[in-house]
Amino acid sequence: MHELSIAQSMLEIIDLHVSKSGCTRCTAVTVRAGLLSAVDEEALSFAFETLCEQTAHSGAVLSVEKTYPTARCGCGCTFKVTDLIYACPECGAVTAALSGGDELDVIKLEVE
Amino acid sequence: MTTIDINDKLLSKNDQHALANRRLLDSNGVWCVNIIGAPGSGKTTLIERTADKFAGDPEIGVLVGDLETRHDAERIAAHGVEVYQIITGGTCHLTARVVGEYLQRFDIGSLDVLIVENVGNLVCPTSYYLGEHNRMVLVSTPEGDDKPLKYPGAVHTSDLMLVTKTDLAPYTNFDVARAGENARRINADIDVFPVSCTSGEGLDQWFDWFGKHAAEKNSQQA
Ligand SMILES: Nc1nc2c(ncn2[C@@H]2O[C@H](COP(=O)(O)OP(=O)(O)O)[C@@H](O)[C@H]2O)c(=O)[nH]1
Ligand SMILES: [Mg+2]
Ligand SMILES: [Zn+2]
Numbered sequence: 025m026h027e028l029s030i031a032q033s034m035l036e037i038i039d040l041h042v043s044k045s046g047c048t049r050c051t052a053v054t055v056r057a058g059l060l061s062a063v064d065e066e067a068l069s070f071a072f073e074t075l076c077e078q079t080a081h082s083g084a085v086l087s088v089e090k091t092y093p094t095a096r097c098g099c100g101c102t103f104k105v106t107d108l109i110y111a112c113p114e115c116g117a118v119t120a121a122l123s124g125g126d127e128l129d130v131i132k133l134e135v136e
Numbered sequence: 137m138t139t140i141d142i143n144d145k146l147l148s149k150n151d152q153h154a155l156a157n158r159r160l161l162d163s164n165g166v167w168c169v170n171i172i173g174a175p176g177s178g179k180t181t182l183i184e185r186t187a188d189k190f191a192g193d194p195e196i197g198v199l200v201g202d203l204e205t206r207h208d209a210e211r212i213a214a215h216g217v218e219v220y221q222i223i224t225g226g227t228c229h230l231t232a233r234v235v236g237e238y239l240q241r242f243d244i245g246s247l248d249v250l251i252v253e254n255v256g257n258l259v260c261p262t263s264y265y266l267g268e269h270n271r272m273v274l275v276s277t278p279e280g281d282d283k284p285l286k287y288p289g290a291v292h293t294s295d296l297m298l299v300t301k302t303d304l305a306p307y308t309n310f311d312v313a314r315a316g317e318n319a320r321r322i323n324a325d326i327d328v329f330p331v332s333c334t335s336g337e338g339l340d341q342w343f344d345w346f347g348k349h350a351a352e353k354n355s356q357q358a
């Protein structure tokens with residue numbers, strides 16, 4: 025899927041911040057990925073590890089912080105959505121409006 | 137060891153190309169719709185009907201993705217629109233980069249609408265934004281009314297679901313209302329129109345949707 029190109033983009037961001045910080049390599053990276061960004065965590069780890077192998081960041085550890093959309097139902101109920109197929113736990117309606125949960129950001133790096 | 141807190145958006149290479157396509161389309165007032173659907177769901181036939189209906193107003197261009205053959209582009213070209221076949225050579229989706237390359241072939245200033253027929257597949261094309269303004273998914277009645285539930289990603293990212301080949305519904309256990317309910321469980325805002333390109337049933341609703349979106353985009357430009 026698109027995880028390989030996301031991993032490429034991660035490496036670009038890492039290179040930029042590592043060189044700005046005057047360090048030489050990145051040892052850990054944290055990504056925040058919302059449910060709606062449809063990123064497969066395993067595929068992303070695999071792609072990232074593979075791409076890192078050829079670089080100074082070889083062995084860098086990836087952590088993924090998952091986020092989920094919040095649904096607001098017409099009945100007044102607010103709930104967390106953990107699957108694309110969801111229904112309101114109070115009234116069973118499937119029409120609750122979603123907000124958030126579409127993030128895909130690099131939020132933290134460990135560099136040395 | 138130092139910890140750096142950042143907040144950088146991760147745009148895949150594909151998204152970067154997609155945004156470039158989107159800017160090019162926007163600056164030329166071209167509305168773009170990306171059609172996703174299984175092989176045989178009726179994508180090419182729908183484009184043929186649409187080309188006949190609008191007959192140059194708005195001016196339509198088409199890109200067709202296919203694994204191997206040029207057949208679809210020849211079919212569409214016979215209806216008087218400029219069309220290019222993108223042969224992906226086994227890749228199961230179009231990428232924004234390749235769409236960007238083919239966009240160069242059009243005289244984009246004279247184009248009003250770009251229709252992209254994606255490779256027949258309900259999974260992979262879903263993850264590749266091409267820069268389109270609207271995305272739609274086709275589900276034909278022989279495929280079953282639970283199809284939206286089996287491919288939630290395609291429904292979730294689409295603005296419109298067309299239930300195609302409604303003329304065949306009597307021969308299947310496809311229930312159009314149930315298909316719509318299933319789709320709205322995944323995407324409460326999705327429009328669902330039943331159509332048949334064979335009988336013509338429901339096509340007016342589709343033409344209205346298409347014409348309205350194209351006109352909105354073109355008026356933004358003016
Ligand atoms: N019965 C019926 N057949 C259709 C309809 N639309 C398309 N088809 C047929 O379905 C087959 C596949 O259509 P096509 O447009 O090539 O599908 P694509 O692979 O999604 O582009 C062709 O034989 C079409 O003639 C329809 O509304 N009703
Ligand atoms: Mg086709
Ligand atoms: Zn509710």
